[in-house]
Amino acid sequence: MNPLLEVQFRVPFDKIHPEHVEPAIDELLADAARRMEETIASERPLHALDTMTERLDYAMNVVRHMESVATTPALRAAYNAVQPKVSAFYSSIPLNEGLWKAIQRYASTEEARALAGTMKRFLTKTIDSFKRHGAELDPVGKARLQEINVALAEATTKFSENVLDSTNAFELVITEEERLKGLPPAAIAAARASAEAKGQTGWRFTLQAPSYIAVMTYLDDASIREALYRAFNTRATPCGPGGAVHDNHQLIARIVELRKEEAKLLGFRDFSDFVLEDRMAHTGERAQVFLDDLRQKTEARFREENHNLEAFAARELAAWDVGYFAEKQRAALYDFDEEALRPYFPLERVSAGMFDIFGRLFGIRVSEEQNVPSWDPHVKSYAIHDSSSGAFLGSFYADWFPRENKRGGAWMDALITGDPGANRPHLGLICGNLTPPVDGKPALLTHREVETIFHEFGHLLHHLLSRVEVRSLAGTSVAWDFVELPSQIMENWCWERESLDLFAQHWETGAPIPDDLFQKMKRAKTFRAANAQMRQLGFGFVDLALHRKWGGSGDVIEYSREILRQFSPAPLPSDHAMLAAFTHLFAGPVGYAAGYYSYKWAEVLDADAFTRFRKEGVFNEQVGHEYRDKILARGDSEDPAELYRSFMGRDPDPRALLERAGLV
Ligand SMILES: [Zn+2]
Helix, strand or coil: CCCCCCCCCCCCHHHCCHHHHHHHHHHHHHHHHHHHHHHHHCCCHHHHHHHCCHHHHHHHHHHHHHHHHCCCHHHHHHHHHHHHHHHHHHHHHHHCHHHHHHHHHHHCCHHHHCCCHHHHHHHHHHHHHHHHCCCCCCHHHHHHHHHHHHHHHHHHHHHHHHHHHHHHCCCEEECCHHHHCCCCHHHHHHHHHHHHHCCCCCEEECCCHHHHHHHHHHCCCHHHHHHHHHHHCCCCCCCCCCHHHHCCHHHHHHHHHHHHHHHHHCCCCCHHHHHHCCCCCCCHHHHHHHHHHHHHHHHHHHHHHHHHHHHHHCCCCCCCCHHHHHHHHHHHHHCCCHHHHHHHCEHHHHHHHHHHHHHHHHCEEEEEECCCCCCCCCCEEEEEEECCCCCEEEEEEEECCCCCCCCCCCEEEEEECCEHHHCECEEEEEECCCCCCCCCCCCECCHHHHHHHHHHHHHHHHHHCCCCCCHHHCCCCCCCCCCCHHHHHHHHHHCCHHHHHHHCCCCCCCCCCCHHHHHHHHHHHCCCHHHHHHHHHHHHHHHHHHHHCCCCCCCHHHHHHHHHHCCCCCCCCCCCCHHHHCHHHHCCCCCCCCCCCHHHHHHHHHHHHHHHHHHHCCCCHHHHHHHHHHHHCCCCCCCHHHHHHHHHCCCCCCHHHHHHCCCC
């Protein structure tokens, strides 16, 4: 019996092997196609639609997860063999004419007109989704939409290849040791290893983030910083690394043009209105107003920070000097070593404290489960129960340490989306690549790693505490500019003295973080916060300008440079072409296009929502329960702006974000 065929709450990770993948997925694809026919023929196609792909979803979730945490060449091959078939099937659903007719037929019935609440929203969103995929276009329009999608897929794929190739085409090898002055020993060792790996002598620097950032932050020799800066910011242009073969100029103009045409074809004013229609901002105009407001509130402090930095450096700064002098200024002002915090953050204590804090706050009980099959002996499994009713809400796995067969970064994922109201528990997981235990000590984390655990646990609770009857509207399946609220808000508890004292205790002595260390950590947090904010705002401005305003004539890179210039702490060189390597906007058909503002939007939401805990108590259970009921439990069952208002009693206010960043 193939262990991937049936949805099993205790996923038999120990019995699933690569040879199960293809036969199971083929069978489940056939099953889903059969169910699609049944859905089309059904009296109530909407209800059938929600569970149509449940078994396929589950099997793919499990396989995709295993490929990311316990990969082998055989598993990767099996995954790559099924992945294109599966994504082709999923993308065929909103293009299926029979299904579209069945949904329309149902929408005109008495029953459908009488729908309320979540089911009503589900019907509306389903109809919108079909329309967004061109269901209402005539045959000529449908054919053109198809062509646009193919062209966009090609152009965006080529765009990322150019960025990658151009990035890799650069290297700078230094052979005189005295030119390395300023670099930390770890960066020097990495540069040495990089040279050795290429059979070279000396120290090799590249445009990969760790190498590039170390040089821009620490290296004393300004001419080397300039060389790297110029190479980095001319990637994928004719005068950049690798030359004209990797030029993204024409591709960017083409991608923006195609997106505009797609939006117009589907009846939208521009691409931003098309993308944002089902997000919290709703229109490009509102996203722009949001960015304008934040910019206006950040600008004075931004100028002040830059003035202070120039005074500190006692000279005018070039673009490649800013990071370097900012680091010197930071060290002079704060004398804060992040490593000093590690002994206060042993992983076991931190996660136990986190379960305790949010257990009380949200009315849940987190307990470790034994003998649950998993993919690695270090993985732990936990159950979550409701404290007052005792109801079992679901389980999750936690897999925190790096391994060679596991991908990088930290993430949360859903394996089973249930509905505890109907006695169907949820199953999810959180993963990371945290500092592992060494030298017989427990795993001692950085403060940033502690924030990461809290962040992912927030996403997880959004999934596990969900009480939504419609699967596709449950848990974290919410608008892109809302999904980071439940995760980011959790990080606030990593900065409050009261909550830190519950989980930050020295691993040997049990002592809390000393007050002077805590104060330094708080102060260092807001260093050059206006610059960090302006940088993000600048990217958001360029993104919206391209997808709302750009007319298609002239040089798209020059156009974007003119905008970015206003957000830069130092003059941008005339060949600056950051846009040519802006993968957030151009590495996929949509990606972050018209959505870059979401980073700031989500920060406004989390800082603002946290003010209720701030004012009414960071351990206030009544506020915690309200937050659970009005946000965490609701998934996408209602407009996120409504959910937010139901918790806060008003719309989001950026003031809390500005306060947290020390900008007011
Ligand atoms: Zn997140």
